[in-house]
Amino acid sequence: MTDTKPVLEARGIVKIFGQHRALDTVDFTANAGEVHALLGENGAGKSTLIKILTGAYQPEAGELLLDGQPIHLRDPLHGQTYGIGTVYQEVNLLPNRSVSENLFLGRQPTRFGMVDHKRIDALARDLLSRYGLDVDVRAELSEYSVAVQQIVAIARAVELSGKVLVLDEPTASLDRNEVQRLFDVVRGLKAKGLAIIFITHFLDQVFELADRVTILRNGRKVATQALDTLNTTDVVRMMLGKDVAFDHHPTALTGGPKGAVRVAFKGLSRKGLSPFDLAVHEGEVVGVAGLLGSGRTEVARLMFGVDPSDGGQITVDGQPVSIRNPAQAVAAGFGFCPEDRKLDGIFGDLSVRENIIIALQAKLGWLKALNRDDQVELAGRYAEALDIRAADHDMPVKLLSGGNQQKVILARWLAIDPSFLILDEPTRGIDVGAHAEIVRTINRLREEGLALFVISSELDEVVAYSNRIVVMRDREMVAELDGDAIASDAIVQAIAGTATEARP
Amino acid sequence: MNRSLRPLLATTLIFLFAYLLAVTQQPAMLSTRVLGNFLTDNAFLGIAAVGMTFVILSGGIDLSVGAVIGFTTVLVAVLIMWLHLHPLIAFAIALIVATAFGAVMGAAIHYLKVPSFIVTLAGMFLARGGASVLSPDSIGIEHSFFTAVQKSYILLPGGGRLTVVGMIMLAVFAVAILLAHRTRFGSNVYALGGSETSAALMGVPVARTTISIYALSSFLAGLAGVVFSLYTSAGYSLNALGVELDAIAAVVIGGTLLTGGYGFVAGTFIGVMLQGLVQTYIVFDGTLSSWWTKIVVGVLLFMFILLQRLVFRAAPRRT
Numbered sequence: 001m002t003d004t005k006p007v008l009e010a011r012g013i014v015k016i017f018g019q020h021r022a023l024d025t026v027d028f029t030a031n032a033g034e035v036h037a038l039l040g041e042n043g044a045g046k047s048t049l050i051k052i053l054t055g056a057y058q059p060e061a062g063e064l065l066l067d068g069q070p071i072h073l074r075d076p077l078h079g080q081t082y083g084i085g086t087v088y089q090e091v092n093l094l095p096n097r098s099v100s101e102n103l104f105l106g107r108q109p110t111r112f113g114m115v116d117h118k119r120i121d122a123l124a125r126d127l128l129s130r131y132g133l134d135v136d137v138r139a140e141l142s143e144y145s146v147a148v149q150q151i152v153a154i155a156r157a158v159e160l161s162g163k164v165l166v167l168d169e170p171t172a173s174l175d176r177n178e179v180q181r182l183f184d185v186v187r188g189l190k191a192k193g194l195a196i197i198f199i200t201h202f203l204d205q206v207f208e209l210a211d212r213v214t215i216l217r218n219g220r221k222v223a224t225q226a227l228d229t230l231n232t233t234d235v236v237r238m239m240l241g242k243d244v245a246f247d248h249h250p251t252a253l254t255g256g257p258k259g260a261v262r263v264a265f266k267g268l269s270r271k272g273l274s275p276f277d278l279a280v281h282e283g284e285v286v287g288v289a290g291l292l293g294s295g296r297t298e299v300a301r302l303m304f305g306v307d308p309s310d311g312g313q314i315t316v317d318g319q320p321v322s323i324r325n326p327a328q329a330v331a332a333g334f335g336f337c338p339e340d341r342k343l344d345g346i347f348g349d350l351s352v353r354e355n356i357i358i359a360l361q362a363k364l365g366w367l368k369a370l371n372r373d374d375q376v377e378l379a380g381r382y383a384e385a386l387d388i389r390a391a392d393h394d395m396p397v398k399l400l401s402g403g404n405q406q407k408v409i410l411a412r413w414l415a416i417d418p419s420f421l422i423l424d425e426p427t428r429g430i431d432v433g434a435h436a437e438i439v440r441t442i443n444r445l446r447e448e449g450l451a452l453f454v455i456s457s458e459l460d461e462v463v464a465y466s467n468r469i470v471v472m473r474d475r476e477m478v479a480e481l482d483g484d485a486i487a488s489d490a491i492v493q494a495i496a497g498t499a500t501e502a503r504p
Numbered sequence: 505m506n507r508s509l510r511p512l513l514a515t516t517l518i519f520l521f522a523y524l525l526a527v528t529q530q531p532a533m534l535s536t537r538v539l540g541n542f543l544t545d546n547a548f549l550g551i552a553a554v555g556m557t558f559v560i561l562s563g564g565i566d567l568s569v570g571a572v573i574g575f576t577t578v579l580v581a582v583l584i585m586w587l588h589l590h591p592l593i594a595f596a597i598a599l600i601v602a603t604a605f606g607a608v609m610g611a612a613i614h615y616l617k618v619p620s621f622i623v624t625l626a627g628m629f630l631a632r633g634g635a636s637v638l639s640p641d642s643i644g645i646e647h648s649f650f651t652a653v654q655k656s657y658i659l660l661p662g663g664g665r666l667t668v669v670g671m672i673m674l675a676v677f678a679v680a681i682l683l684a685h686r687t688r689f690g691s692n693v694y695a696l697g698g699s700e701t702s703a704a705l706m707g708v709p710v711a712r713t714t715i716s717i718y719a720l721s722s723f724l725a726g727l728a729g730v731v732f733s734l735y736t737s738a739g740y741s742l743n744a745l746g747v748e749l750d751a752i753a754a755v756v757i758g759g760t761l762l763t764g765g766y767g768f769v770a771g772t773f774i775g776v777m778l779q780g781l782v783q784t785y786i787v788f789d790g791t792l793s794s795w796w797t798k799i800v801v802g803v804l805l806f807m808f809i810l811l812q813r814l815v816f817r818a819a820p821r822r823t
Contacts, residue, residue, distance in 0.1 A: 096694065096697065
């Protein structure tokens with residue numbers, strides 16, 4: 001970095017919500033031609049800082065300087081006029097309009113008062129070609145993948161602003177190839193001298209893309225440092241303020257399955273998924289590793305009856321059961337925490353208590369309503385057992401952090417006293433601190449004798465809690481690792497082979 | 505093909521097929537005379553439906569349309585017959601009143617964050633009630649200007665008559681098509697229907713656009729009221745009862761998605777014509793109850809909602 005001209009500077013920013021100091025005298029500088037990563041746990045203040053930098057919030061104290069001149073931003077649109085553009089995780093464009101209109105909305109060239117569509121399309125094609133994107137600009141935006149939409153959003157933001165680009169979790173829903181494509185675009189912009197602020201919770205992406213990192217914790221700045229002087233452990237330590245290397249329980253995990261077979265699947269199959277045999281024992285965690293699209297989620301959905309199977313048998317404690325739908329799965333003592341928590345897991349507007357008791361109530365049937373005291377007691381017990389941090393169990397669950405929401409879903413299934421729990425990506429979209437807690441919870445449940453089937457794309461994590469690991473590739477279970485054979489390297493080798501899919 | 509074009513194409517094909525079917529049953533229906541009457545008889549509905557198209561495209565609904573039509577006919581009649589104003593001045597006043605009424609509803613929707621359904625429901629009661637207060641009885645309009653307008657028309661080949669009200673409707677559609685598809689205002693309307701949050705972040709003036717949309721809808725409802733008074737030579741507070749629902753039906757049958765963001769003004773034209781076709785056929789047939797119109801419209805509406813579900817669920821993805 002030879003060119004270290006500061007473009008956007010924040011000095012002594014203070015932001016207070018009610019009694020809570022969300023940001024306490026935070027300094028932040030984004031230089032021209034650098035990618036500056038902003039890291040912090042949920043609640044550390046990174047989204048508050050971003051909102052102040054883009055104009056969505058106004059600070060109580062401190063000042064913003066753009067090219068050395070103090071500025072006051074009224075709202076994000078005002079920030080845009082100063083050259084500060086933002087691209088959000090959930091692409092804030094218009095899915096129903098064409099790509100070119102999304103690029104030029106609000107500044108369409110007109111002829112005789114009428115919008116000149118031909119010219120817009122030509123301009124849009126020209127603009128996107130600079131980002132290596134060759135798409136039909138007249139097609140609706142929603143016809144394209146999130147990655148393409150993301151690049152369109154960046155192109156729009158850069159066109160309109162062109163000094164500072166804020167990328168707020170842009171890679172959360174992209175696969176490996178798409179992330180690379182996005183990174184190429186970002187590197188191109190960096191070379192052009194833009195200051196890029198990059199927010200993510202994928203540490204490996206921070207190391208891959210960013211030049212410097214600023215770490216926030218509890219509303220204060222911990223450090224701003226060049227990344228080539230740091231390693232992952234340093235960063236995590238600064239984020240958490242404590243060492244949280246995952247406990248690899250080597251002793252607890254060797255020696256194979258502990259108890260009797262709890263659930264056994266024999267020749268279970270469905271169109272597009274090879275038949276598989278699998279037995280899960282009491283007190284055992286079977287981890288599933290594989291790339292996106294390898295059939296991991298499909299297996300989980302099949303087990304829980306979300307998708308009915310074409311053939312095969314399921315036995316629970318030696319007794320054959322039929323599972324054609326989730327209700328039968330629940331009756332058999334199965335629980336399922338799906339991958340997309342917000343969409344398929346939580347009832348956002350219902351309270352923590354209602355979310356916890358809902359599966360139990362469904363199992364009991366509507367005639368045997370749980371009375372309020374029982375509900376409060378149950379919710380309290382599981383909230384305590386799982387350390388669910390909610391100010392009040394009557395608050396809507398959507399107000400909780402991702403980690404706490406995940407624990408609410410876990411509590412929901414634990415309330416039915418399950419014999420077999422399926423977890424699909426339980427730590428996705430959860431900050432690092434809560435991450436370790438979920439892993440600890442899984443370990444504890446195993447020790448309590450539960451049979452678990454856990455899917456994860458975080459290899460270190462699967463290794464940390466699994467007694468056995470099933471590796472999936474091309475919609476087939478291709479390998480099973482046991483005891484001492486469990487190691488990240490071995491899994492990677494098993495996944496490799498002919499695999500061409502991308503890792504999320 | 506652009507998938508939002510599919511419902512429009514379906515409507516067009518159904519209209520052509522239905523017209524063909526009607527002609528095989530009633531050969532007399534194939535004439536410019538019938539077509540001319542089509543335009544004249546459905547002019548007020550068509551004009552109101554254009555306004556409704558903009559409202560629905562933006563993701564809202566306007567239930568006050570029928571009441572504003574009724575109110576306008578009464579106001580026009582009162583201004584001409586009681587205050588002896590020239591009809592053109594009466595029209596101008598009525599249109600200004602209607603537009604202001606819509607702008608207030610739009611402002612309430614935007615600034616008070618009340619759903620358009622509620623605000624325009626209140627608007628409906630206000631306008632209908634206001635019309636009854638002005639005059640509970642029907643007021644006949646007698647004025648040389650009215651007679652002159654009613655008598656002027658362009659003779660079409662085949663003996664059909666393109667009346668002034670028919671021409672007004674065609675002009676409204678032509679202007680509205682340009683407004684929706686070729687102006688920034690039109691883009692902003694679609695943007696609001698796509699996602700209000702995104703639209704705001706992308707710099708769409710949400711307040712101004714929302715107010716303009718409802719002002720436009722009420723202006724067109726007022727114009728429909730003017731046309732209605734020309735068509736019937738009377739002002740009556742109970743005129744155009746339930747026309748807002750016919751307009752909504754025409755918009756949806758015309759291929760506009762009820763949740764906003766997708767659709768075409770031209771589709772609404774065909775939606776109105778399809779309703780007119782059913783009515784005309786029933787008149788020609790002579791034995792069917794006129795309520796069959798409602799049944800056919802109901803079936804069509806249901807079909808189109810189903811069709812839209814299918815088209816928009818099977819969204820193709822490109823990479």
